[in-house]
Amino acid sequence: MPRNPYLNRSMISSVDEFHGRRREVNYVMSRIGATTPQSVSVLGERRVGKSSLLWHISQPEIHAQHLETDRCLFLLVDFQGRQNRPIEDFFRFLGEQLDARGALEAAVSPLRE
Secondary structure, X not given: OOOOHXXXXXXXXXXXXXXXXXXXXXXXXXXXXXXXOOOOOOOOOOOOOHHHHHHHXXXXXXXXXXXXXXXXXXXXXOOOOOOOOOHHHHHHHHHHHHHHOOHHHHHHHHHHO
16 A cells, blocks of 8 residues: 555655645646736645645646746745745845746846847
């Protein structure tokens, strides 16, 4: 019998171990991928799988199934343990993540023209 991945009490960080939640994944992707993209709030009690869901949809093979991948850039930012940090730290982190993906240069280039 397969092991229940939801009993490990930590975020599921394997596409193969993420089961169910198809309705939630489809809903989030339909909002993000709409002609006019919409924001999505993921709310729930502690330990119901919010972080696992967000990790799952941030995986390239998952969002490629639902979205035009050239229109989207996914950054998964875990704020656990990062409370009470200056806003400058957040923007520095965001810039580093965008730069690592080559998105920062792509976003700034049209502004230079």
